[in-house]
Amino acid sequence: MSVNCDIAFTLNGVPRRLAVPADMSTLELLRDQLGLTGTKYGCGEGECGACTVLVDGASVNACLMFAVDCDGRELVTVEGVVAGATGQRLRDAFVASGAVQCGFCTPGFMVQASHLLGQGRAGGEAEIRRGIEGNLCRCTGYRKIIDAIATAAQGGDHG
Amino acid sequence: MAEVAAVLDGIARYVVPRTLDEALGVLAAGGVSILAGGTDLMPQARAGRVRLQPVLINIRRLPELTGIERAGGGIRIGALVTITALRDSALVRERLHLLWQACDHFASDQIRNVATVGGNLCNASPAGDTLIPLLALGASAVLAATGGTRRVPLGEFFTGPGRSCRRPEELLVAVEVPEPPAGFAGVFCKHGTRPALDISTISLAVGARRDGTVLRDVRIACGAVAPTPIRALQAEAVVEGRAADAATIAAAAQAALADIHPISDVRASDWYRREMVRNLLQRALSHVGQL
Ligand SMILES: Cc1cc2nc3c(=O)[nH]c(=O)nc-3n(C[C@H](O)[C@H](O)[C@H](O)COP(=O)(O)OP(=O)(O)OC[C@H]3O[C@@H](n4cnc5c(N)ncnc54)[C@H](O)[C@@H]3O)c2cc1C
Ligand code: FES
Ligand code: FES
Numbered sequence: 001m002s003v004n005c006d007i008a009f010t011l012n013g014v015p016r017r018l019a020v021p022a023d024m025s026t027l028e029l030l031r032d033q034l035g036l037t038g039t040k041y042g043c044g045e046g047e048c049g050a051c052t053v054l055v056d057g058a059s060v061n062a063c064l065m066f067a068v069d070c071d072g073r074e075l076v077t078v079e080g081v082v083a084g085a086t087g088q089r090l091r092d093a094f095v096a097s098g099a100v101q102c103g104f105c106t107p108g109f110m111v112q113a114s115h116l117l118g119q120g121r122a123g124g125e126a127e128i129r130r131g132i133e134g135n136l137c138r139c140t141g142y143r144k145i146i147d148a149i150a151t152a153a154q155g156g157d158h159g
Numbered sequence: 160m161a162e163v164a165a166v167l168d169g170i171a172r173y174v175v176p177r178t179l180d181e182a183l184g185v186l187a188a189g190g191v192s193i194l195a196g197g198t199d200l201m202p203q204a205r206a207g208r209v210r211l212q213p214v215l216i217n218i219r220r221l222p223e224l225t226g227i228e229r230a231g232g233g234i235r236i237g238a239l240v241t242i243t244a245l246r247d248s249a250l251v252r253e254r255l256h257l258l259w260q261a262c263d264h265f266a267s268d269q270i271r272n273v274a275t276v277g278g279n280l281c282n283a284s285p286a287g288d289t290l291i292p293l294l295a296l297g298a299s300a301v302l303a304a305t306g307g308t309r310r311v312p313l314g315e316f317f318t319g320p321g322r323s324c325r326r327p328e329e330l331l332v333a334v335e336v337p338e339p340p341a342g343f344a345g346v347f348c349k350h351g352t353r354p355a356l357d358i359s360t361i362s363l364a365v366g367a368r369r370d371g372t373v374l375r376d377v378r379i380a381c382g383a384v385a386p387t388p389i390r391a392l393q394a395e396a397v398v399e400g401r402a403a404d405a406a407t408i409a410a411a412a413q414a415a416l417a418d419i420h421p422i423s424d425v426r427a428s429d430w431y432r433r434e435m436v437r438n439l440l441q442r443a444l445s446h447v448g449q450l
């Protein structure tokens with residue numbers, strides 16, 4: 001058993017204060033302690049991107065981050081992303097393009113795509129492909145996901 | 160018994176120092192695991208490959224370990240600088256292009272945003288991507304402890320797979336890279352089974368300066384072909400002061416086989432690694448000859 005540590009951070013815009021074991025991952029904090037199950041556990045070792053969240057505006061794998069390191073930071077999960085205008089545009093584009101099959105990878109792609117859009121890094125297919133290198137999808141073959149992100153980058157769900 | 164082991168295995172204290180002195184004091188007391196980005200530490204601890212010490216020190220809030228700047232004829236890169244920050248740096252892109260290329264090929268966006276150059280060096284994997292260009296560029300590790308600071312050339316820093324000469328009470332503060340001579344150019348390449356998120360089967364950094372028809376200041380470093388990243392000194396000597404013609408390139412590739420000591424593992428056989436070094440080095444040298 002590891003020692004419990006008090007941390008204070010912002011989660012989807014809301015200040016939070018709680019105690020976490022020092023060896024807990026941010027993914028376990030989100031899913032098991034806070035019940036935010038939109039962020040998925042795929043591989044637990046940084047390979048699949050299903051656990052992607054934004055920390056201080058940059059996308060990271062929640063499974064590789066110690067929860068204690070959330071202290072003082074701003075976290076946004078997929079629940080926070082879809083509450084914003086970019087997230088809604090992405091969600092509509094994912095639906096319109098048929099970019100969701102089983103859906104397990106979708107939250108990770110949504111968060112990563114929102115990061116790419118926010119940084120102006122979804123300018124074309126090559127740039128989008130490089131931007132989603134850290135996200136695996138076993139169903140779609142990526143084509144429709146890339147289309148969806150390109151559509152959202154152009155400002156809508158119908159181009 | 161299981162419960163006792165669990166207690167012993169747990170983290171008893173978590174510290175987030177705000178100054179370098181404070182951090183070095185914690186390290187001096189011993190029994191400490193150092194956390195930077197955690198992209199190695201977390202999966203290694205979860206898989207039981209490393210054992211977390213009773214004290215976990217998070218060094219991410221230490222201002223002394225940040226920043227990329229020119230200093231005394233070289234470029235100083237703070238240990239906490241992330242791969243993304245290196246990739247976004249105009250100074251790195253223009254003056255340390257070999258390192259920039261390695262950062263551009265590194266893992267994925269999510270990992271680059273967190274992974275630090277200090278963590279990459281201290282993890283000391285023979286396949287670590289920034290190690291190869293930094294070795295080729297003649298960089299040194301700056302190690303600090305309560306007793307003082309020392310500089311170790313990277314050629315002496317790595318002592319085996321996952322091992323370096325860093326003592327447990329020492330913190331890697333920065334890596335210092337001498338500015339390459341004007342006109343120095345090079346290529347970094349890595350070979351794996353997948354373009355992204357793959358541990359290199361082999362990697363190679365080749366740099367030189369064109370002087371008329373010949374190459375000078377030739378630097379060749381290889382990853383994943385020996386227990387540590389290595390400079391291919393015999394291959395460098397073959398090319399130094401010569402034109403990059405077919406005969407020289409073939410001789411250099413042959414000489415490199417004496418520099419390397421590859422193993423067979425899950426990613427490739429030693430034979431395959433030798434063939435890859437021979438072929439990639441020839442390709443890289445002829446490319447550098449044309450830069
Ligand atoms: C899915 C995945 C893909 C990856 N792909 C690549 C890749 O393409 N190329 C590559 O090279 N690596 C890769 N890695 C490995 C890893 O991301 C890098 O080695 C990274 O640079 C480690 O940095 P970090 O800050 O996360 O280190 P941490 O995990 O925090 O630390 C790594 C080790 O160094 C020690 N340490 C860290 N900083 C210091 C310091 N300043 N002083 C003393 N000790 C210190 C820690 O105690 C630990 O033992 C990958 C990892 C994963 C999980
Ligand atoms: S669960 Fe984190 S990358 Fe797969
Ligand atoms: S939709 Fe099933 S994994 Fe991507």
